[in-house]
Amino acid sequence: MKNKFLIVLLSIVILCLSACSPLAPEDVGEPGGEVLHTLYICGAVETDGYFQIASGNDYFFAINQAVLLPQGVYPDYVYRIVDGQIATVIVPFHVDGVKYDSINVNGMFVLARLPVDGVDEQVINALADYIEQNGKISNRNEMKLALGNFYNDNYYKFYVSEGDYEID
Amino acid sequence: MRLINFRPSLFCALGLAVGIFCAVFCLYGLYVLPIVVAVACVAYLVCTIVFKWNVWQFVAVCLSVLLGFGLLNLCYHNQQQRQIVAEQVVLTGRVSDIGRNGNAKNVLYLENCSTQDGKLSGKVQVVVFDASTFQTGDVVTARGTLRSVYVFKNGVDTSPVRNGVRYQLTDHEIVAQTAGKLTLAETVRAYVYNVATTYAPQHGDIVYALLTGDRNAMDVEQTEAFKSAGIIHLLAVSGLHVGFIVSIFCFVLNKFKLHPLVQIAILIVPLGFYAYVCNFTPSVLRAILMVVCTYLAKTFLGRYDLLTSLSWAVVVILLAQPLYLFDVGFQLSVLSVYGIATLFFAFQRRVKNVKNAFLKWLLATVGMSACCSVSTFFVSCYYFGQASLVGVLTNIVAIPLVTVVFVASIFAMLPWVFHYVLFVVDYVLVAVSWIANVFASIPFSTVALSTAVLAIVATMVWQFAMGGYVNLKTRGKAILSAVCAVLVVLSVVVACVPVATRDVVTVEFGYQDIVVSAVSKSGDAVVVANFKDDFAFDSTDKLLSTYKVDNLTVVVTDFAKCNIDVLQRYVTANANVKVYVLDTSGNDGAEQMLAKNGLTFVRVTNNSIVGNSVTVQSVYNGGVAGVVVKVDGISVGVCYGNKYKCQYFVNQRQDVDVYAFNENFDFPPNLVTLSQYQAEIDGNYGANKHGNFTITKKDGRIYIVFWE
Numbered sequence: 001m002k003n004k005f006l007i008v009l010l011s012i013v014i015l016c017l018s019a020c021s022p023l024a025p026e027d028v029g030e031p032g033g034e035v036l037h038t039l040y041i042c043g044a045v046e047t048d049g050y051f052q053i054a055s056g057n058d059y060f061f062a063i064n065q066a067v068l069l070p071q072g073v074y075p076d077y078v079y080r081i082v083d084g085q086i087a088t089v090i091v092p093f094h095v096d097g098v099k100y101d102s103i104n105v106n107g108m109f110v111l112a113r114l115p116v117d118g119v120d121e122q123v124i125n126a127l128a129d130y131i132e133q134n135g136k137i138s139n140r141n142e143m144k145l146a147l148g149n150f151y152n153d154n155y156y157k158f159y160v161s162e163g164d165y166e167i168d
Numbered sequence: 169m170r171l172i173n174f175r176p177s178l179f180c181a182l183g184l185a186v187g188i189f190c191a192v193f194c195l196y197g198l199y200v201l202p203i204v205v206a207v208a209c210v211a212y213l214v215c216t217i218v219f220k221w222n223v224w225q226f227v228a229v230c231l232s233v234l235l236g237f238g239l240l241n242l243c244y245h246n247q248q249q250r251q252i253v254a255e256q257v258v259l260t261g262r263v264s265d266i267g268r269n270g271n272a273k274n275v276l277y278l279e280n281c282s283t284q285d286g287k288l289s290g291k292v293q294v295v296v297f298d299a300s301t302f303q304t305g306d307v308v309t310a311r312g313t314l315r316s317v318y319v320f321k322n323g324v325d326t327s328p329v330r331n332g333v334r335y336q337l338t339d340h341e342i343v344a345q346t347a348g349k350l351t352l353a354e355t356v357r358a359y360v361y362n363v364a365t366t367y368a369p370q371h372g373d374i375v376y377a378l379l380t381g382d383r384n385a386m387d388v389e390q391t392e393a394f395k396s397a398g399i400i401h402l403l404a405v406s407g408l409h410v411g412f413i414v415s416i417f418c419f420v421l422n423k424f425k426l427h428p429l430v431q432i433a434i435l436i437v438p439l440g441f442y443a444y445v446c447n448f449t450p451s452v453l454r455a456i457l458m459v460v461c462t463y464l465a466k467t468f469l470g471r472y473d474l475l476t477s478l479s480w481a482v483v484v485i486l487l488a489q490p491l492y493l494f495d496v497g498f499q500l501s502v503l504s505v506y507g508i509a510t511l512f513f514a515f516q517r518r519v520k521n522v523k524n525a526f527l528k529w530l531l532a533t534v535g536m537s538a539c540c541s542v543s544t545f546f547v548s549c550y551y552f553g554q555a556s557l558v559g560v561l562t563n564i565v566a567i568p569l570v571t572v573v574f575v576a577s578i579f580a581m582l583p584w585v586f587h588y589v590l591f592v593v594d595y596v597l598v599a600v601s602w603i604a605n606v607f608a609s610i611p612f613s614t615v616a617l618s619t620a621v622l623a624i625v626a627t628m629v630w631q632f633a634m635g636g637y638v639n640l641k642t643r644g645k646a647i648l649s650a651v652c653a654v655l656v657v658l659s660v661v662v663a664c665v666p667v668a669t670r671d672v673v674t675v676e677f678g679y680q681d682i683v684v685s686a687v688s689k690s691g692d693a694v695v696v697a698n699f700k701d702d703f704a705f706d707s708t709d710k711l712l713s714t715y716k717v718d719n720l721t722v723v724v725t726d727f728a729k730c731n732i733d734v735l736q737r738y739v740t741a742n743a744n745v746k747v748y749v750l751d752t753s754g755n756d757g758a759e760q761m762l763a764k765n766g767l768t769f770v771r772v773t774n775n776s777i778v779g780n781s782v783t784v785q786s787v788y789n790g791g792v793a794g795v796v797v798k799v800d801g802i803s804v805g806v807c808y809g810n811k812y813k814c815q816y817f818v819n820q821r822q823d824v825d826v827y828a829f830n831e832n833f834d835f836p837p838n839l840v841t842l843s844q845y846q847a848e849i850d851g852n853y854g855a856n857k858h859g860n861f862t863i864t865k866k867d868g869r870i871y872i873v874f875w876e
Contacts, residue, residue, distance in 0.1 A: 021194055021195060022244075022248075023195045024195075025871040025873040025874070026853070026872045028825065028826065028840045028851075029825075029840075029869065029870060031803070031865065031868075031870055032803065032822075032825050034823055055820075055821060055822055055823035056777075056823060058774070058775040060775070061775075079775055079788060080788075081775055081788075081820045081821070
């Protein structure tokens with residue numbers, strides 16, 4: 001009986017005390033863990049497509065996930081931290097040290113067969129012919145079909161835009 | 169025979185103190201002490217019933233505990249009631265003389281303040297660029313942000329209570345300044361300062377400190393020498409000084425053979441005035457109340473008990489201001505007298521048969537000094553991490569000299585030729601100062617020792633028993649002494665021996681710096697700061713001394729502006745130190761210092777992650793915008809820039825759990841933010857309100873701890 005009385009008394013005291021602790025440790029929630037950003041990386045990289053990059057990493061890290069080709073050039077914002085504002089990374093290329101922007105394989109330059117710096121006219125024509133016959137190019141495999149023998153020397157100069165991209 | 173010679177007033181004072189401590193612990197959600205006290209009260213009740221002890225004693229002690237608990241909660245409630253988080257005001261106030269006489273500090277304490285919304289209670293603290301342009305009594309009008317000064321941060325901060333400061337004005341501009349008049353106390357202090365510095369050119373600052381307790385005029389080296397030599401208490405107005413004044417007046421009053429009540433009525437006038445001149449500091453209040461208690465006890469009871477009068481003084485002071493319990497000066501003052509009332513009186517009983525007057529005087533002086541030192545030793549260790557070992561010896565010489573100096577200085581304050589007494593005083597103080605310097609320069613004059621509160625309690629209990637207040641035989645005393653000694657040793661060991669590390673991050677806001685320190689379970693520690701502010705490393709020091717750190721990584725965010733001395737303190741603190749520099753600036757002095765210590769620093773490339781179990785990553789935006797420190801899932805981001813950089817940082821690092829910013833802006837309410845000043849936004853915790861922050865993880869959730 002006495003023990004029960006003591007336990008009740010102690011419980012009341014503890015309850016009273018716990019109600020008046022405005023400076024007690026503040027629970028601020030569970031650790032946030034990693035916030036993942038989805039980036040579409042294309043252009044002069046070995047593997048184009050979507051990549052999940054954890055918050056805190058920069059675009060340098062992201063491009064390296066897609067593996068920069070020897071012909072590739074890092075964009076100017078490479079040391080900026082991935083924040084979701086730049087969700088598409090189009091990696092430029094260089095020819096003999098001269099930097100060029102990658103070209104949308106389904107874009108105006110190709111469709112209108114316009115001359116493009118750093119790219120041979122025949123390559124543009126081959127792509128335009130393929131698109132006229134088969135519709136838009138949606139991944140690297142289709143680009144390989146379109147370029148044929150030109151592929152190895154030119155595929156990194158073109159990219160499939162995020163809107164046209166389909167996994168093979 | 170009773171085990172304890174019960175002193176109701178002593179136990180009431182203790183009950184009051186325990187109640188106040190319990191209330192503070194409860195405010196911070198620490199329930200161990202309150203539960204122990206509750207259990208002790210229940211045990212006391214059971215014993216009272218079973219052994220038929222005095223019920224009223226039980227009631228008195230329990231009521232004291234409850235009273236202390238209630239009073240402290242009332243203090244907290246009052247602070248919350250008058251809280252001003254941040255308010256734009258035009259404030260007019262009068263410059264008080266706190267920190268003005270001698271070295272003009274760059275902090276003004278404005279009193280009688282009013283704003284467009286009405287009068288403010290208490291003083292307002294204002295940091296100014298050039299303090300020398302302000303004189304005591306000036307009426308200043310300033311426009312700025314008014315904020316509360318909080319007392320309940322990292323425990324209890326009593327410095328605002330001491331100076332009566334309730335608010336601070338920040339981000340201000342002075343719009344008007346007119347000359348004003350001094351109050352009576354200020355006039356007296358200014359007079360004392362002017363006379364002292366004019367007629368005692370070498371040590372006028374010490375004379376001023378001795379008479380008023382204001383050490384503002386003394387230089388740091390001199391103060392440190394007095395501390396190391398164990399005679400700093402001579403400069404804090406307390407029982408010694410009040411005792412001199414009482415002796416002087418009693419010498420005159422005794423000639424008239426007055427009734428003690430009349431004597432005390434007359435004595436209260438000069439003592440009250442002296443307390444007024446000394447700004448009613450806790451130690452002088454304690455001393456004056458004790459004098460009053462002594463006289464009243466002699467008059468009404470016919471006998472006088474030092475411990476009882478001390479207890480009443482403590483009760484009266486704590487009833488008036490419970491927060492004084494946390495004032496180090498008050499604690500040292502009370503414990504010194506406690507040491508005299510217990511150990512010294514026991515010592516005196518043993519040497520009462522000594523016939524030789526000089527030997528008796530010598531024994532009394534040494535004994536009193538030693539008893540006070542023993543009594544205050546662990547308080548000193550607890551608060552300052554060190555205590556003087558040579559104090560007993562220094563006091564033998566210093567106390568008689570300072571007694572002469574004090575009495576002579578009081579007479580020297582009389583007008584006309586009396587001032588010239590200070591020329592002699594100055595030479596005596598040269599001797600005192602020399603003694604202080606000599607003793608302070610002795611190796612091992614101080615011992616660096618940390619301890620837990622338990623050591624103070626154990627010492628108090630031991631003193632009580634040794635003082636003859638517990639009826640124990642020799643064997644009982646020996647057992648009690650052994651138990652207390654074990655507790656003291658345990659306390660010291662617990663405080664000094666580094667414990668196994670855990671995952672924890674601390675954030676401390678300095679004047680120009682935000683210091684983030686983290687330790688991990690595996691023994692890695694990281695300190696991230698710009699190392700500009702010497703005073704912003706309390707949490708870091710505590711963290712590094714508490715935990716057993718194997719590897720220390722020092723991360724400098726602004727190399728060019730880092731203070732070399734501060735940096736050196738940390739790069740030499742551990743055997744395995746790595747130094748990383750996050751920015752691109754240079755610092756030849758720091759590089760030389762690192763080279764001298766056999767260290768090279770590594771510049772970290774933008775955004776790259778360094779460290780093992782504790783990682784650090786900088787976030788760039790033209791320069792270092794911020795740093796993210798991660799340990800076991802806890803991530804703390806610190807941003808050093810302006811509000812635009814802070815917003816950029818938040819956008820960049822949405823994965824961070826707790827953000828620390830050095831500038832207030834419209835923090836998004838869904839974030840947990842730490843800032844220099846409290847903002848009225850949910851999830852924000854200001855350092856001005858909470859002090860330092862400890863961030864830790866428990867059961868998969870993150871907690872911000874305000875006091876450990």
